[in-house]
Amino acid sequence: MREEPGFVRDLGAMERILHFYASEHPRHFCVVAEIEGTIDPAKCRAAFDAVQAGHPMLSVCVRDDPQRGPGIYRCDRPLKVGFSSVDEEPDWRRVVERELATPFADSEGPLMRAMVMYGAHGASIVLTSHHVLSDGMSAVFIVQDLMEALDGRPLVRLPELPSQERLVADVLLPGGRTIDPEMPDGLDERRLRTIADAPLWRPFEGDTPLVHTIEFDAPFSARLRRRSRENATTLNGALCAALVQCVAEADRGRETCAILSAINCRPLVRTADRD
Template sequence: MRQLHSAVERATAPAGESLPPQEVRPLGAFENLFAAYCEEASATFTLMAELEGDITKVGIRRALDQVQARHPLLAVGIRRNASGRRVFVRSARAIPLKDLPTGAVPWELAAGLEIRRRFDVEAGPLMLASVRFEAKSVRMFFTFHHGIADGLSAAFIIQDFARALSGERLGSFFDAATLDRRLALLPREAPAVPEEAGPTDARGVLDPQALQRWGRGMSAMPIVASHGFARDFTRRLREVARFHDATVHAALSVALARAMGALRPWGRPICVMSPISLRGMLGVEGECGIFIGGGSAALDPAGDSFWDEARKARAALEPFMNNEAAHAMIAGMTAFRDNDDSPAGARAGFAAGFDFDAMLTNLGALPIEARHGRVRIKAVAGPIVLASVQDEHIVGVATLEDEMRLTYTSVAPLSGLLKRVEKKLFEACAGW
C-alpha cells in the first residue's frame, strides 16, 4: 500500500517538480555525532576482504545489490528535515562499484586511497565498494561512512556478500532501530560510570588541547600497513592470555603501548582507546548499524610486568561493558547534540569522550563463516580508519579462522610499529 501511495504521488506531482526524498527516521545520538563531525572532517573506515572462487564482475554487481536490499541503512542518505533534525532519507542509488587496476601496487596503498573517497551524503548511499582482480583471488574494499555502520557491520556485510556470490538468497532486515531505542528496552543497572562524565570519558574533563586535535580533515595521505600472525601463535596467545586472567585484546593493548613507547618518547602513560561491541548485550546479530561503546586504558609503555599491565587494561575497560555505561554514553552524546549540533559541537563530543593516543579497534574472532559454496573468504583486514585526529595511530584487528591480522593506519606512522607489537607479544608468550 505504501509503494502504491508513493507511485500515485509521483504520478500526480506537477511537471518539473521533484518530491522530497522519503524520510526513514531521525538519526540516533551516536549516528548524529558522526554525521555532524563528518560535515567538516572524516570518520571513514574500510574493510578489505580477499575472496576465492568463481567470481565475475557481473556476479559482484548482483551480490552488492542483494546486500543493499538486505540492510536498510545501505540505501540512505542524510539530510536535515523541516525541524532542522538530521534524518536518514531513502536513496535510490546503487552502491557505487569501482574497478581498481591489477598490478604490483600493494593492496595497502589502495586501502589508503579508499578511505579518502568522498560520499554524496545527502543523496547516498553511504557505502562504497571497489574490486581488484588478482591472479588467484579477488580483493574487495568495503568503505563506510561511520554514521551508518560499525566495524562488525562491515564483517557481516562481507559474509552476506560472499553468500550472495555463492548463489544463496538473502533475507532482509526491515528494522533499522537506533542504539538508543534498543538500549531503552533493556532494564537499567546500577550506575558504573557517572552520567555527568560525558560519553565515555574516564577523566571527565574536556582538554582544550584534545579539542584542537579533532577534525583535521583529510589533507594528508594516510599510510596503511598490515601484518598477519600464524594460526598457531594466535591460538597460543589466546591460551596464555587466559592463563594470566587477561584477554587477547588487553595483551594487544599493552604490546601496542610498549611498541609506541619504544619508537617515540612519551614521558607519560599512553591512552589506548578501544571501541566496545554492545551487540551481545542488545541481542543484535548480523545487522548493519552502530552498536558500539568505547573505553580507554592509560598504559605505561615502560611498565614492569606485561601481564600485570594486561590485567589492568582489562579492568579499565570492564566498567564500560554494561548497559548503564551505554546509557551514560548516549546521554552525553544527546547533551552535546542539544547544546551544539554543529561539526564544532561534534568535535567537542569526541574530544571529551574518545580522545586517544592510539586506537585499537579489535573485531576479535569474526562471527562469520569463511566458506559459502564455491566462494571462500580467504582473509579480512581492518578496520582501516581515517578519524581526522592529529597524530592518530589506529590499529585494526580481525581474526578469521584463527588467523589474526593487524592493520595500522596513520598520516604520520611510526616506522615498524606492527613488527614491534609482534615482538612484544612473542616475548610475553615465551616460555608458556
C-alpha cells in the first residue's frame, strides 16, 4: 500500500491499459442529455457540485509512479462546466465533435467535464468522460443524479469502489487463492504499454471527429428493445449488428468489418446497478 498524500488505490489491469491507451490514442466519450424547462446556470453549477460530491471518482486523477506504476489520487478541483446559450451553440453535435478532439490531462483531473447549452425552453448537456474510470452506463447514472440534484433532491454519497479485477477476484476466485488482481499473471507493465501503443483496428492519428445522429421515437424504441430481448441480445448489440449490415451493403468489396461492442460486467461481479 502506498503511503502518499491523496493516494486512493492502484489502477487495475483494465484501467491501466485504458490509461496507457488514452495517452497514445485519446478515445474518451460523450453522453448527451436534452431536457425541457428553463435552466438557471447558477443552479445547474450547484447541481454539478452536488453530483461531484456524491461520486468519489469524479474527484480523482491518475498519476504515474516510475517504480509502482499508475495510481488513482484525489484532486480538489471542481468539475469543469461550461455554459453557453443556444444562440451561441445551436447544435450540440458540434460541441461533441470538439470535445472528442480535446484529450484529458490524466494527471490533473477531474476525469469528466460538461458543457451546458441552454435556451428559453430547454437545454442540452454534454458530459465528456475518460474511459479509465467511467463507462457509458456510469455516465447515464450521473445524468440521472444531475436531474435529481436539479430537482432539489439530496444525493447519497457513493463508496469508493475497487478495480474491476479486484471485484472479480473477490467474487469468483476460490477461497484462499492468492493473486494480485490489480496485475494478473502475464500482464506486466511493459506488455500493457505495448498493447496500448498499438492501434485497435486502424490508426486514429489525424482523425477529425464527425457526429451524425438518427432519432428514434418512443414507440419504435420500445419495439426495438422488445425484439432485442426476444432474440436474447441487447439493444446495443442490435444496433451494432445493424451498423455492420449497413457498412457491408455500402462497401461490398470489404472483406472484413470489425466493431467493438462493450458488455456490462456488473451482473458478473454482483455489484449494484449504480456502481
